[in-house]
Every structure is written in structure tokens, then in C-alpha cells.
Amino acid sequence: MAFRFRLQPLLDFRISQEEEARLRLAREIAQLERQRQALEKLGERRLQAIAAFEAAKGQAMSGARIALFFDAIAGLDAASEFQRRTVAAQEQVVEEARRGLAQARKARRIIERLRERDLAAWQAEERLREQKEMDELVTLRFGRGESLLAGGGG
Template sequence: MSAFRFPLQKVLELRKHQEQVAALRLAEAEREAERARRALDALEELRRQGHDRLAQAHGAGGLAGHLQNLRYVVDRLTQLVADADAMTRAADERVSAMLAELSVALRERRIMDRLRERSLAEWRLEQARAEQKLMDDVATERHERNAVLQVTEDPEP
């Protein structure tokens, strides 16, 4: 009996590798999105604190120059928050794209796995048929040999 050999084994290995690469890319995209979310949260907190300080300074009758500087800082933080929000959305879109890529790679690998299993089942069936044929041939040969021996041993009346 010959050993099973899947004719598309290289393709299956390639699909497995592509799946692993896609999983790594997804993990990296998720880490990047998490970093972007943390940066956005930190900037939003800074902007909130700056806005609170501006309101306190306004209520306390702060100097115009001080109020102007605080307003500039809050406006700049607002712009940074908007930029960080855009980066977070872009990172989330990248996560979605990497998730779709992983889904495709997973589906393609599963297809190859099913083909391999089908091919293995066919190979096993062929092996069983070949073994059964061999056993049938041996039984037929033994039966014919016994019939010949019986004819030669039995004297004819």
C-alpha cells in the first residue's frame, strides 16, 4: 500500500500561511486601534480639563492675555482631538479590513482542508477496494487449487 499524498498539499500549506499572516496583521491592526483610542481618550480628557480651566478663569475675571492663551490651548486640543478621532476611525477601518482578510483566508484554508479530507477518504476507499480485491483473488486462487486437488485425489467411478 502506498502512503497518502494530497496533490494540493503545497496549496494547503500556502493557505495556512496566509491565514497566519492575516491573523498577525489583524492583531497588529487591533493594537494600533487600541493605541489610537487611548490617545483620543487622553486628548479628550486634556481638552475637557482645558475647557474647565478656561471656564474657571473666565468666571474669576482672569486677565485677557491669560484667557486668550487658554482659548488657544483649548482650540488646539480640539483640533488634536479631531485629528485623533480621524486616526481612530481609520484604525478601526483597518481592523475591519484585516478582519475581512482573515475571514477570506480562513474560508480558503477550510476549503482546502475539506478537499484534503475528501481526497483522503477516496484514497482510503481505494485502498480498501484494492485490499478486498487482493483477498478475493487469494480466495479464488485457493478455491481453484482446492478444486483441482480434490479432482485429482478423488478417483472417478
């Protein structure tokens, strides 16, 4: 008789939940990386705008052109601040996904431990059953052999 775990459907469900949590974490980490790259690009654009302003300072500039540079840099600063908040929020989402994966893994391990205990109990029962069968076979053979000896001598 083969081992059959009574909670196998629950274990399968917990395994699928863990896999879903793992995939969610991977998606959220990828999203966080995209957000960080966007923040880095904004920083690069800000540095380029400052470099362009520094290069233009040597030339005669109107007040409007100077204001344009300052507005561009201020806009990039505001966009960078918004992006920093977005990155921070995504980091929280990643942490939440990590906790979700840890909980799913813990739930699966609990059921797996139950399965291991049930399997060990089943294996012990199987060994006892097999030992009992062997004992019965030995008893039957010994009993038959004894009766043959008793019948042949008389």
C-alpha cells in the first residue's frame, strides 16, 4: 500500500501560494529597479542641465535664459524628489512582498513537517506489518515442518 498524505491538497495549495508570492516579489523587485534607474536618469539630467548652465555662463545671457535654466533645474529637482518618494514607496512594497513570501514559506513548511511526521508513522506501521507477516510465515513454516516430522516418525 502506497503512502497517501491526507493533507496533500492543502500542501499543493500552500506550494502554489508560495510560488505566487515568489513571483510577486520578483515583479516588485524589478519594478523597484526600474524606479531606481529612473531616479538615476533624473540625477544625470540635472547634472547635464547644470553643466549646460555653467558652459553658458561665459556668454552673455538674458534674464529670461537664466530663468529658463533655473526653472529647468528646479523642475528636475522636483521630479527627482517625487521619484525618490516613488522609490521609497516601492521599497515598502518589496518589503511587504518579502514578508508575504516568508509567511507563505512558513505555512508550506508547517504542512510539510506534518507530511514528514505522517510518512514516518506510515513507514513505522509498514515495518511492523511486514515484520508481522514475516513472523506469520516463519510460524507457518515451522509449524508445518514440525507436523511433518511428527507424522513421519510415528
